[in-house]
Amino acid sequence: MKVMMLTWEFPPRIIGGIAPHVYDLSRALSRQGVTVIVVTCDFPGAPEREILDGIEVHRVNSYLSPTPDFASWTYLMNMNLKRYAAGLLYLDHQVDVIHAHDWLVAEAAIGLKHLFRIPLVATIHSTEYGRRNGVHTDYQRMIHQTEVWLSREAWRAICCSDYMASHVNFALGLPRENISVIPNGVDLQKFSPSFDRESFRRDYASPDEKIVLFVGRMVYEKGVGLLLEAAHKVLRSMNAKFIFVGEGYLRDVLAKKAMDEGIGRKVYFTGFLDDPTVKLLYRTADVCVVPSLYEPFGIVAIEAMAAGTPVVVSDVGGLSEIVQHDVTGVVVHPNDADSLAWGILRVLKDRQYANVLSERAGQRVIKTYNWDVIAHATSQVYHKLLKEYSSGSWKRPSQFS
Amino acid sequence: MRVSILTWEYPPRIVSELSAYVQILSQTLAKNGNEVHVITFHDTLRGDEKEPSGVIVHRVGNPVSTHVNVLTWDLTLSCEFERVCANVHYDSGRIDLIDCHEWLSVVAAMTLKRAFRIPFVMTLDSLEEQRSNFGSEPLNLAVRSIERMGTNDALFVLVKSEAMKAQVVNLHGLNSEKVKVVRRAGDLSGLAQLYDEAARTGFAG
Numbered sequence: 001m002k003v004m005m006l007t008w009e010f011p012p013r014i015i016g017g018i019a020p021h022v023y024d025l026s027r028a029l030s031r032q033g034v035t036v037i038v039v040t041c042d043f044p045g046a047p048e049r050e051i052l053d054g055i056e057v058h059r060v061n062s063y064l065s066p067t068p069d070f071a072s073w074t075y076l077m078n079m080n081l082k083r084y085a086a087g088l089l090y091l092d093h094q095v096d097v098i099h100a101h102d103w104l105v106a107e108a109a110i111g112l113k114h115l116f117r118i119p120l121v122a123t124i125h126s127t128e129y130g131r132r133n134g135v136h137t138d139y140q141r142m143i144h145q146t147e148v149w150l151s152r153e154a155w156r157a158i159c160c161s162d163y164m165a166s167h168v169n170f171a172l173g174l175p176r177e178n179i180s181v182i183p184n185g186v187d188l189q190k191f192s193p194s195f196d197r198e199s200f201r202r203d204y205a206s207p208d209e210k211i212v213l214f215v216g217r218m219v220y221e222k223g224v225g226l227l228l229e230a231a232h233k234v235l236r237s238m239n240a241k242f243i244f245v246g247e248g249y250l251r252d253v254l255a256k257k258a259m260d261e262g263i264g265r266k267v268y269f270t271g272f273l274d275d276p277t278v279k280l281l282y283r284t285a286d287v288c289v290v291p292s293l294y295e296p297f298g299i300v301a302i303e304a305m306a307a308g309t310p311v312v313v314s315d316v317g318g319l320s321e322i323v324q325h326d327v328t329g330v331v332v333h334p335n336d337a338d339s340l341a342w343g344i345l346r347v348l349k350d351r352q353y354a355n356v357l358s359e360r361a362g363q364r365v366i367k368t369y370n371w372d373v374i375a376h377a378t379s380q381v382y383h384k385l386l387k388e389y390s391s392g393s394w395k396r397p398s399q400f401s
Numbered sequence: 402m403r404v405s406i407l408t409w410e411y412p413p414r415i416v417s418e419l420s421a422y423v424q425i426l427s428q429t430l431a432k433n434g435n436e437v438h439v440i441t442f443h444d445t446l447r448g449d450e451k452e453p454s455g456v457i458v459h460r461v462g463n464p465v466s467t468h469v470n471v472l473t474w475d476l477t478l479s480c481e482f483e484r485v486c487a488n489v490h491y492d493s494g495r496i497d498l499i500d501c502h503e504w505l506s507v508v509a510a511m512t513l514k515r516a517f518r519i520p521f522v523m524t525l526d527s528l529e530e531q532r533s534n535f536g537s538e539p540l541n542l543a544v545r546s547i548e549r550m551g552t553n554d555a556l557f558v559l560v561k562s563e564a565m566k567a568q569v570v571n572l573h574g575l576n577s578e579k580v581k582v583v584r585r586a587g588d589l590s591g592l593a594q595l596y597d598e599a600a601r602t603g604f605a606g
Contacts, residue, residue: 115517
């Protein structure tokens, strides 16, 4: 089995969540005997071609000349990606599946699909409709229609949660039975390096303070404002430090608000932190809070669970599927500061309860959000569609393959 | 030989003189015994049509109907040109030559060249530099970059006059021997010979 992954970001080029997703998925597939070729955009200092953990990576000139806007650049980048990959596929007749990640590689994926009659799988990580809470301008409509086009051209679509699958069904009009749900995962090894917890902890809180951790973009839909509101209520009965990790337009607004309201010394806005430090913070915190108002998946909750930290999450989107209340974490009412404060205190006040939750949560991560399990489910999708493909008439005539 | 002509206009869609020229060209090629497939865009007409001349016309729409500029419009349409051209290649038999018109259809030609190792010739009716009056907005520069990539990738570049040949050689840094001047008035059978030569030369690069 050979798969060509198309992605606009791949390490060391990391812009959002797609790069680590494709990297971890490709590595896990490769461990299971699937040959993976990644065709992606170039990045300063990264080699044009390399074998990385068993993955064949090709970095293509991503179109560096001036372009009118981001979407125009994206379509031009696709032109280059497609031209390059067409040359690869002309020489390599073994590729069974093309796997695209989001609309950002739609033209390359669809073009190659028809040129070589190779079935296409598309992972829809998010939608324009979801990102913008509706489609309001021609620019957004063009991206939305490109997503619809990609989802129709795909033999099968993959979404990371039941919530996302029903959202794609609604927003793109794609039949639910065309969508496979395969969750995102975490690499447990990244949570294992040994470290001096007490000394690391001193950089963030005094020994008598409990650490309440938030990790995410500092934006409205992540519920950060709500967490600051809940902080007041928690601090009435518990000595704690609220650590907010991440950047966003609300960071300065909330930092000022905390000062004005007299809890400036109880909150710490760290800004962006590198990945290893964030992993250590997960392992140091007493509770990790995910108070989102909109969340297609909720990787932060899974990372905290992998780190052995109890989680308090709001009952929205993918989070509701990840955390089971009173079993693997505490689930609180969305957009409700009282409920959020109650959940945080419930964990902080009962050490034994917190331990039971994090123990079970750790088991759930190993069982469900493990890249080997995810890669297996993904290759099952490939096998199923190849079976359908081989019994159909749409394929390259034998004299061409 | 089997020729695939990519053009964004073909009767009944008439935007400029290109439409009529492509029709005469395709008829001439068909008359000379070639199997000619015209792949073109239309707002509403779809599917295949065999004309009395023997020319087979394949009309496609744009899979994405809303666009912010002509560039994005062209780049999504190119996927449909590629799809139909691949279908002809697989279902009717190997295509020997691709003939593309303007920068608007060269993106598909460049991909098809690599996917199937088919040579292509590119016809230019005008240049973005002149159309935009030496414009240097990002949109003009992007169109010019496609035009430049296309002319460099093509086996032959066909233009309408000696003046235009000098312009395009100078602008895109081309070897003047690959740029041919085609007189559009009168008999186009000389052009049919040139196309034969291009197909015989085959894939280069």
